[in-house]
Amino acid sequence: MHPKGVTVGEIAKQLDVSERTVHRDLKGVEQVIEAYDLQLIKKAGVGIQIVGDEDKKHQLQMYLFRLSHTEYTPEERQTMILIALLESGEPVKLISLANDLNVTVATISNDLDKIEEKVKKHSLSLVRKRGYGVEICGSEAAKRKMMSELLFDHFDESHFFSLMKESIQKKSTDLVNTVTEKLLGFVDKKKLFMIEQEIEAMKDDLPFTIADSSYIALVIHLALAIERIMQGEAIHFDAQHLQTIRATKEYETAEKIAKRLGDIFHIVIPNEEIGYITMHLMGAKLRARRGYMLEEASLEIAMKVQELIRFVSDEIGVDFTDDYPLYEDLVVHLKPALYRIQHHMGITNPLLHKIMQDYSELFDVVERGVGHVFPHMTVPREEVGYLVLHFASALLRDKQGVRALVICSSGIGTAKILATRLKKEIPDISHIEQKSFFDVRYMDVNEYDLIVSTVPIHTSRPYFLVNPMLSEEEVASIRQFLKKKMFSSRAQKAIPTKRGIEKIRSIQVVSETIVQLLNGFSMRELFSCTLQDALIDACTQLEQHGVIRTKGLVVEELLRREQAGGLGIPNTSLALYHARSEAVLLPSFTIYTLTHPQTVIGMDQRPMQMDRLLLLLAPKDAQDGMLQVLSHVSSLIIKDGESMELFSKGNKEQIHTFLSTQLEKFFYEQLQQHKE
Numbered sequence: 001m002h003p004k005g006v007t008v009g010e011i012a013k014q015l016d017v018s019e020r021t022v023h024r025d026l027k028g029v030e031q032v033i034e035a036y037d038l039q040l041i042k043k044a045g046v047g048i049q050i051v052g053d054e055d056k057k058h059q060l061q062m063y064l065f066r067l068s069h070t071e072y073t074p075e076e077r078q079t080m081i082l083i084a085l086l087e088s089g090e091p092v093k094l095i096s097l098a099n100d101l102n103v104t105v106a107t108i109s110n111d112l113d114k115i116e117e118k119v120k121k122h123s124l125s126l127v128r129k130r131g132y133g134v135e136i137c138g139s140e141a142a143k144r145k146m147m148s149e150l151l152f153d154h155f156d157e158s159h160f161f162s163l164m165k166e167s168i169q170k171k172s173t174d175l176v177n178t179v180t181e182k183l184l185g186f187v188d189k190k191k192l193f194m195i196e197q198e199i200e201a202m203k204d205d206l207p208f209t210i211a212d213s214s215y216i217a218l219v220i221h222l223a224l225a226i227e228r229i230m231q232g233e234a235i236h237f238d239a240q241h242l243q244t245i246r247a248t249k250e251y252e253t254a255e256k257i258a259k260r261l262g263d264i265f266h267i268v269i270p271n272e273e274i275g276y277i278t279m280h281l282m283g284a285k286l287r288a289r290r291g292y293m294l295e296e297a298s299l300e301i302a303m304k305v306q307e308l309i310r311f312v313s314d315e316i317g318v319d320f321t322d323d324y325p326l327y328e329d330l331v332v333h334l335k336p337a338l339y340r341i342q343h344h345m346g347i348t349n350p351l352l353h354k355i356m357q358d359y360s361e362l363f364d365v366v367e368r369g370v371g372h373v374f375p376h377m378t379v380p381r382e383e384v385g386y387l388v389l390h391f392a393s394a395l396l397r398d399k400q401g402v403r404a405l406v407i408c409s410s411g412i413g414t415a416k417i418l419a420t421r422l423k424k425e426i427p428d429i430s431h432i433e434q435k436s437f438f439d440v441r442y443m444d445v446n447e448y449d450l451i452v453s454t455v456p457i458h459t460s461r462p463y464f465l466v467n468p469m470l471s472e473e474e475v476a477s478i479r480q481f482l483k484k485k486m487f488s489s490r491a492q493k494a495i496p497t498k499r500g501i502e503k504i505r506s507i508q509v510v511s512e513t514i515v516q517l518l519n520g521f522s523m524r525e526l527f528s529c530t531l532q533d534a535l536i537d538a539c540t541q542l543e544q545h546g547v548i549r550t551k552g553l554v555v556e557e558l559l560r561r562e563q564a565g566g567l568g569i570p571n572t573s574l575a576l577y578h579a580r581s582e583a584v585l586l587p588s589f590t591i592y593t594l595t596h597p598q599t600v601i602g603m604d605q606r607p608m609q610m611d612r613l614l615l616l617l618a619p620k621d622a623q624d625g626m627l628q629v630l631s632h633v634s635s636l637i638i639k640d641g642e643s644m645e646l647f648s649k650g651n652k653e654q655i656h657t658f659l660s661t662q663l664e665k666f667f668y669e670q671l672q673q674h675k676e
Contacts, residue, residue, distance in 0.1 A: 005041075005049035017096055021088065036060045077101055078111045079150065082118070082136075085126075086147055089231075091133030122146045140235045141276070144224050145345075151220050191265070192223045198260055218280050222257070225273055226265055237272035247564050250281035282339050299576060300603035301338065303569070303638045304373050305330045310640065311369040312391055316362070324669065326394040327635055333390065337383055338374075349382035354469050355389065356381075362395075363388050392420045402429045402482060407440060407453035408468070418454060421470040426479060450482060509625030510670050513587050514663045517629065520547060521659065523591040523652040526613070531598045532559065535577065538592050538615055546585065548617065553583040558615075566601035568608045569637070572644050575600050576637060578616040587626055588617045589633055591647070591655065612648060632666050633659070 012019045026048070030040045036059055038052035050057065072080065081097055098105045112134060116126045122145060124138035136143065196219050228235070245251050254277035258269040305327060313320045320326055340347055349355075356363050366388050370379045406419045419432045429450070435443065437455050445451055451463035464481075466474045524541065528534040535558055539551035548554050557579040561567070568575040597611040614637065618630050636659070637647050646658055 005043060005047035007047040010047070015096060015099070017093065018090060020090065024087075033060060072101065074111065074114075077103065077107075078115050081108065081111055082115055082146075082150065085134065085136045086143055086150075088135065091127075091129075091135040093133045097134075119146075122149075140228065140233050141237075144221075144228060144235070147224055148217065148220055151224075191226055192219065194264060195219055195222050195226070195261065198264065199257070202257065202260070218277075221280050222261060222277065225269075225276070226261060226267070229267055229269065229273065230265070234270070235272050235276060237275040242271060242275045245275065245278050245282070248278065248282065251275075251278045253281060254278040279339075279343060279345070282336065299567075299569075299634060299638065300565075301335045302327075302331050302635060303603070305334060306635075306638055306640065308366075308369050308373045308387075311372055312365055315365045315369070318395065320391070320394055321640070322665075323394050324632060324635070324666065326390060328631065329390050329393075330387070333386065337386070338377075341377060341379060341383065347380055347382045349385045352382055352385045355385040358469075359388050359392055362391060366391060389420055393423070402426070402431075402449045403447070404429045404432045404450040404452065405443075405445060405448040406432055406434050407437060407451070407457060407463075408434075408455060418452060418466070418468045418470065421468075422452065422478075425470060425475045426482070450478065452478070506623075506625045507671060509623050510629055510667060513626045513629040514667055516587050517589050517633065518656070518660055518663065520545070520586065520588050521590065521652075521656055523593070523655065525595060526592045527595050529596050531600065534592065534594055534598065534613060535559070538590065538613065542588060542590070542615075542617075547588045548581075548584050550583040554579065554581050554617065557581045557583075562601075566603045566605055568600045568602035568610055569644065570602045570604045570606070570608065572648050573597070573609060573611045574614055574637070574644070574648055575610040575612075576614045576616060576634065578618075578634070580618045580620050580622060582620040584617045584619045587619070587622070587630055588615070589630075589659075590615045591652075614647065628670070629663070629666070632663070636662050 008019050008022045011022050036056045038050050041051050042048050094105045094108050097108045119126045123142045124136050127137050128134045254274045258274045262269045309320045367384045440457050445461050454468050526534050526537050528537050535555045539554050542548045543551045558577045592613040594611050597609050599607050600610045602608045
């Protein structure tokens, strides 16, 4: 704390860094000293000095003295080095890193050997030259990805939301030199807060409800992007891939996000950045699944899922082929997961070791199944672990007893593990609902007999805070609690609840939809010479029967859907055209045999001959129950070889009988689930 001030050049010389580095770091210095009610004054020709109360200066000196003696674990120290290198736009001297971390140059050199492996995994390189220093070289995209992962690894959901709830004005200096706080140096905390508020406000515009983990990853990605754009660091995005994804709903949403953030921060967000936002949305884990089977490209995944279910069923001797919840869960899980694998976006599974230990035989079967179904793709074991949990959950599904609510930070990760463990350890649990930490504030938790969470939650009801893998002590406590609970609540079972009325309404929607589909089912011949004419003729007939209004809008929507990806079902002569539109009045499933077969693009992106057009339509504002029925119809078409043969060659009566039988079965399954 030089009384007359010190120049940037003198500081740079003393620290053996460039003047640019000093200028960049002064921003952080300013935040620290402001917390002590001091000011950083910069005078041209004089230098920089700290001005303010002497006692406050003394407090700051004592704080800095304590900081200089902070000891880090090797992992923390290596993370600190990574942060410094990723932030710096120029080589960093080893002596500078050693001084900052209070260790020897030899220790830093040893740390760099270990860091080198991590850096390589991200397609980056660590360049070390004597007298030059050390720096991380590679693409801006790879650097951002590594920054994003470092941030995400140190921020679980509860930490993130706690940080977002904190007042931005409240300045805390207690954590200024911890790894977490250093990581926050990648992004301006105020910007992070503003971006989170904007994304929260835009949630209804997102093409689906994303899980908290993906929500946080998106916010962190956007905050990093804004910072790097402002620093002039441009990102490269493959032009051909950008053109491909422009037709997706996710790109449309990404454009809206970019426009709003661009207006707030007074910057222009280029198309390349919009491409990366789109990729985040396309690779996001979902929290809601209703109607998802009717959206883009899901049927192609659904066929693979059916194949995987058949493989696992045959191998372990348990028939999962009619387990609709398993099928639906796997489709919803795999679509974004496969996108992440194909685009090398990274998948983490912190409980992989435990899953492999607890479900070793099932893991082996699912891993072989994945290799069989996706022969041209390397699916990491982390991803196989998640698939194993879905099958384990299906194996342990029980039908009588207690209603449990399981809460974790994302509602889909550790919650699935915890639900599986709970069912295994406590057979009395019949119905488990998995929700995210984020959802609890909107829920009536009084409708559950048991609440178990992997993160602290705010609720007046008693709940168990547990490890996702459930210790024996935790299981014993839960059993004891349930014994008392069941004994004291027997007399209260018949009280009607709001939830009960919702269940009845949901079942009513399911039954009405099934009746409408079966009554409206038809199979007709079309003599059209082109695909567009065939769609117009089909929609004209539906308009005459009061199923749709404004046939032109529906045809337009069907053609737009075709442009987003192939609709032909490989190894058949079928194509499933589907849409949700404001011009659709009633749910509808109809089949058209074409006298002039048409060449269409299949779901495997190859051209194929189609002579049967399957048309599945839903109103834009379709309720959950309706979407479930329509999704089930789409799954029945590709259920197995026999069903695909039936829809390809069967007559109206045969297909109607099959649909009637399967939808009746589906209705009773839904009824049973709602009883639980």
